[in-house]
Amino acid sequence: MPDQTDAAAAAETGGIQKVFEALSSAARRKILAYLAHSSLTAGEIADRFDMSKPSISQHLGVLESAGLVRKEKRGQYVHYSIVQESLANTLNSYVQEVCPVSRPLKKESAALKDRSDADES
Amino acid sequence: MPDQTDAAAAAETGGIQKVFEALSSAARRKILAYLAHSSLTAGEIADRFDMSKPSISQHLGVLESAGLVRKEKRGQYVHYSIVQESLANTLNSYVQEVCPVSRPLKKESAALKDRSDADES
DNA sequence: ATGGTAATTAGCTTACAGCCTAAATAATGG
DNA sequence: CCATTATTTAGGCTGTAAGCTAATTACCAT
Numbered sequence: 001m002p003d004q005t006d007a008a009a010a011a012e013t014g015g016i017q018k019v020f021e022a023l024s025s026a027a028r029r030k031i032l033a034y035l036a037h038s039s040l041t042a043g044e045i046a047d048r049f050d051m052s053k054p055s056i057s058q059h060l061g062v063l064e065s066a067g068l069v070r071k072e073k074r075g076q077y078v079h080y081s082i083v084q085e086s087l088a089n090t091l092n093s094y095v096q097e098v099c100p101v102s103r104p105l106k107k108e109s110a111a112l113k114d115r116s117d118a119d120e121s
Numbered sequence: 122m123p124d125q126t127d128a129a130a131a132a133e134t135g136g137i138q139k140v141f142e143a144l145s146s147a148a149r150r151k152i153l154a155y156l157a158h159s160s161l162t163a164g165e166i167a168d169r170f171d172m173s174k175p176s177i178s179q180h181l182g183v184l185e186s187a188g189l190v191r192k193e194k195r196g197q198y199v200h201y202s203i204v205q206e207s208l209a210n211t212l213n214s215y216v217q218e219v220c221p222v223s224r225p226l227k228k229e230s231a232a233l234k235d236r237s238d239a240d241e242s
Numbered sequence: 243a244t245g246g247t248a249a250t251t252a253g254c255t256t257a258c259a260g261c262c263t264a265a266a267t268a269a270t271g272g
Numbered sequence: 273c274c275a276t277t278a279t280t281t282a283g284g285c286t287g288t289a290a291g292c293t294a295a296t297t298a299c300c301a302t
Contacts, residue, residue: 024145025289032219034218036218057250073299078264087220173261174278196269
């Protein structure tokens with residue numbers, strides 16, 4: 001198996017519940033949006049929120065246990081990065097399941113794509 | 122604008138939070154799975170669960186307010202149906218947002234697609 | 243060693259989701 | 273009308289998610 005497919009597989013196999021639960025929080029979605037752009041340390045993430053570091057740490061824990069992010073300790077820092085495969089596969093599979101039709105995506109999506117995720121908080 | 126794009130638009134515009142919150146419950150995802158197959162009355166839905174009718178009614182309310190289902194009163198029955206557009210557009214847009222790469226979907230998805238949604242409860 | 247910075251763990255509080263039962267509303271049929 | 277059935281509303285209980293502060297662990301530098 002290639003690469004970090006472990007996390008992706010975990011999220012898809014038994015973790016649908018955990019994934020959706022993780023995504024149900026605006027703060028966590030915001031974290032994912034940041035990480036989609038680039039990896040960050042726990043502190044850098046916390047700096048972008050008006051929330052205590054322990055709270056952010058907890059959110060990161062939820063995301064990690066859902067297989068949506070990966071952490072790597074480097075020195076005294078902990079770098080977090082997104083696991084795209086996991087999110088994409090889980091959500092795509094789910095849509096296929098519930099909406100078998102699955103049109104490719106309408107025009108609107110293009111517009112939506114532009115809106116920063118930040119303003120959804 | 123075509124069809125019942127209202128609900129879909131609502132879900133996409135301001136309701137991302139509501140949609141993900143709605144999807145965070147296994148019971149509600151199960152309801153959606155049933156409705157994906159065919160429309161049902163509130164009672165028919167409740168019959169499929171080991172849960173009181175008021176509780177199911179509440180779940181249906183959450184799904185409706187997220188724009189994921191539509192209700193139509195016919196006689197003394199209330200028929201619920203899924204709003205595919207809403208779910209598909211919201212989730213697809215979200216995936217595009219966070220995982221710009223968006224490969225079409227790997228082999229695994231086919232396998233996953235087969236598993237009944239029921240056993241995720 | 244000591245002190246400083248990064249991050250997490252522990253412990254506590256509060257708010258609310260989710261479940262239930264009982265009661266209310268609405269439609270149907272005798 | 274009155275009884276019956278379908279569904280929702282009201283009200284209450286309980287568990288837990290999510291936030292905070294204080295304390296701990298881990299690492300680095302002097």
